[in-house]
Amino acid sequence: MCNRWPVYHGSVMSGSWASSPAVRRVMQGNRSRDTKPEMALRRRLHAMGLRYRVCARPVVDLPRKVDIVFRPARVAVEVRGCFWHGCSEHGRVPSANRDFWAAKIARNVARDQDTCRRLTDAGWVLLVVWEHEDVAQAADRVAKVVRSRRDTIPPAAGRKPQLRTGNESC
Template identity: 70%
Template sequence: MSDKSWASNPAVRRSMRSNRSRDTKPELVLRRALHAKGLRYRVCAQPLPDLRMKADIVFRPARVAVEVRGCFWHGCPLHYRQPTANSEYWVAKVARNIARDQKNSKALAEAGWLLISVWEHEDLSAAADLINDAVRRRRDV
């Protein structure tokens, strides 16, 4: 393991590197529910070409982007627990993620997009209903 690694040991490094950035279980469940409602979308796509962000689900004609946020990675107010190992690194990392999420949300709003954030612990069926309503409402405008 290199001296510059963020991991506290090689096993942790292996485990953290194996975390998926797309096609997570909550994303797949949500996408299936949206597809069943007749919605079609882009997966892991950039809503805005100038914004360095890929949303999990994008409805371009309606200008709706959906992010499925993991409680640890995005600092969920209900479930985030500060890790005990290498806590200095992780506290800073999650703070950067939260700041990036806020910056992206603001940029999308300024461009006329609606960003819907869904936490991994939320009822995904209810989230699919909310997204369906928002997409159909914005398409009709």
């Protein structure tokens, strides 16, 4: 049976990538969803009248989830952290455990590029919002794309098209 948890030998941790138990605790506290930038964007989009799925798989054969998904418009939104996704403006590699982090961030960037390619091939638009972006501007950009695509995308097979009267607010 495989032991997934690190084993402590005195103050040394074996089986873990963390450089110390303190670093491990900090990293375990990092969330994969419902982060502050993501929640701020979601609140703003909801206030604009947009409805969406959270932490959902937009394409069935995509082996990963996206932060915000607008299925009828086929728009996916990823809210990316500068550290984790290698932001060209604010991303940096820590000085401790440098090789591990450089490789980890490179894998994240490669996965992000693969996600973008797969969604584009499936007819989706992927919008990337960086944590340092202004929330109001990002929400306006997302809303504009969602609203422009919502009425131009044909309904999925087996679904009836929605009739629009022009009186809808979104």
